[in-house]
Amino acid sequence: MRFDPDEIKKKANEDFDSTWNAGKEFVKTTGLNEQYPHLSIKYGKPHPIYETISKLREAYLRMGFEEMMNPLIVDEREVHKQFGHEALAVLDRCYYLAGLPRPNVGISDESISAIRCILGDIGDEDVETIRKILHSYKKGDIEGDDLIPEISSAVGVSDTLVVEMIDQVFPEFKELVPQSTRRTLRSHMTSGWFISLASLQERAKPPFNLFSIDRCFRREQEEDAARLMTYYSASCVIMNEDVTVDHGKAVAQSLLSQFGFEKFMFRPDDKRSKYYVPDTQIEVFAYHPKLVGSRTKYSDGWVEIATFGIYSPTALAQYGISCPVMNLGLGVERLAMILYNATDIRSLIYPQIAQYSEWNMADDELARMIYVENVPETPEGKDIAEAIVAVCDEYGSTPSPCEFVAWENEIEGKNVKVSVVEPEENTKLCGPAAFNEIVVFNNDILGIPDNKKWKEALENHSARTGLRFLDSFAAKAARDIEEAIANGEDEVETRVRIVKVPSEINICLEPLASRYITGKKKKIDIRGPVFTTVRTTIE
Incomplete structure (x- = not known):
């Protein structure tokens, strides 16, 4: 017998290529990714x-x-x-294999009274039936997982009552000790x-x-x-x-x-x-x-x-x-x-067991666990959110006091006018942190500006959420407007000032991400002066 290592390695590579290509062809021909894009089907x-x-x-x-x-x-x-x-x-x-012995269970007059207290007023024939079933179990004619159903079916009572009877009346079952075999x-x-x-x-x-x-x-x-x-x-x-x-x-x-x-x-x-x-x-x-x-x-x-x-x-x-x-x-x-x-x-x-393996998540995994909490539900609400963002992008640096109409139209027979305003003097329509983006960098969740200081953090596109403070705030404002219209209110104002925690800017983390950040003693630094106000009249 002769084994040729080079020939076998060549065959191994051919087999791998064939299997890999077959897997790719399956995903392609079944069209799974197109049918269910939300499932993100990928190679296992x-x-x-x-x-x-x-x-x-x-x-x-x-x-x-x-x-x-x-x-x-x-x-x-x-x-x-x-x-x-x-x-x-x-x-x-x-390791030697062991098993529980089958107990030799007797039914005394005291036991019969206890059985009737649990199962109800059953007759002598039913008591004898229980006795025979327990004897068959002892001989091995009935398996342990069939004992309860056998008694339940024969006597005509529920499994729950039979379990209670076994537990309360026959202590022999609780006292069983495993006996080793020679296997x-x-x-x-x-x-x-x-x-x-x-x-x-x-x-x-x-x-x-x-x-x-x-x-x-x-x-x-x-x-x-x-x-x-x-x-x-x-x-x-x-x-x-x-x-x-x-x-x-x-x-x-x-x-x-x-x-x-x-x-x-x-x-x-x-x-x-x-x-x-x-x-x-x-x-x-x-x-x-x-x-x-x-x-x-x-x-x-x-x-x-x-x-x-x-x-x-x-x-x-x-x-x-x-x-x-x-x-x-x-x-x-x-x-x-x-x-x-x-x-x-x-x-x-066992990478999933904490005592054996350190829990590590990639930045992009954490980024996918960050989301906007309150979002508009109607097409008009989504348009309003986009309009607010557009106005802030264009006029965010305008000196205050100032006011810009972002959206005006009719909803449910009412005229709705949405404006981005800043009534105070000597400031701007939007605060400097309004355009900060939420990213994950070295497992820290940060709200950062797009500048040279944060170049390294912004290079990893997969760890960028694409969410600016302004985007999540606009979503919250649009949702507030939808609720005000539904409640019959005639005006509503959504304001954000200095942000100190994610919830203040309408941002949430999935519980898994929060546990990871806490366990790793990493930081969540989403804060800064946003100072943006959306005022809406409903007539």
Whole structure:
């Protein structure tokens, strides 16, 4: 058997391009973005671990391996067969499965009285029915999740009353203590491979090239940045009369070269597991250029990434397997940490959990969470808001006192005249902060003028809301006018002076943004002298 790393990498790139283009074509041909523009349909974002698993599956398949699922629940006898005298040390790291026993529930005269108090005046036949159902549950003829419905249906009462009866009358259910079985959760993929290969050889003839990527469970004392109590193993086996350590080297090189690893070193593994032939257990070290100079322990570019070996004939004989078997395994999480430049496995796997991962939002994300609270609802109201903005843009620097009519028309049979005014002397129609724009810069929410000082903040267009103080104020003024007309008022005035908080300029933040800003101790600095007044008469 020969694996050509260059040919396999070429095929990997072709497969990726084909899949990516198919995804783009789907979005294009279905027209989803045009049909539902408000949904902002875009390419999805995979989880790093599942993305790595997907790439590993494709890599193994390109190498000619057949995918298989191995038993996840393994009896402790299998571990004894594989490890011999060392089995107890291995089992110490395994999770044993436990279950609740079925209680032997009796119904005394006192219990019958309590049952009738809860279920009502049921007859002796119904009491006997309950007794039989509980007995069937004890024998295992009725499953636990069927017990309540069975009694409810047989006696003709609601599930709620049956639950109350079980809770109040039969304390045996509350006193149940889990009892351990002899079955364990697989701590490593090898436990499953022995079982699978023993069965497979009875139905097919070697050679077998098989792989499996699935969960394993280790009873660690604690979890840390490099270890979790459950992990994914990407494991393969070659069962062939001619298999040697060289097969392991070829598989490791061909598999890992598809992930950007360029050079490889193979060293004997000091752990020397009993299910491997002595001196065949090999650690695989691979060189990845993106690791060079990184702030990790792999800054020289080299990382231990996999282990392989030849299964011991003694262990194989316990399963009646006479054909040699090479096994290679690597931890998916270890590979994912390298590919995603992660230093803590917990934050890579559980980025949504605060205790494992720091919460970071981009400026543009925060900008999308800023909105105008009160907005006009009618076409006339929207026209009024636009007219107010237009007048302020054109005449905002006009010395006061001054007044400009922004909009005049008829609404619901009434003449509505909207003016922007500044009655005081020695000032301007609009204050200097009226034209400040709300932007997000370094996670701070700011109201800033368009000048050289804030050039860097204004360069990031995706973090600019496009909202000026004037825009949100005009929306509020237009909404006030709509409400005044609806309430039969004959005049209304909307005024803003010195703004100190966002609400004073009709600006709101989504609660998520507020929590983020508070938690990060960032600032919301939306303030300044706006000094703009809109006066409306309704006749």
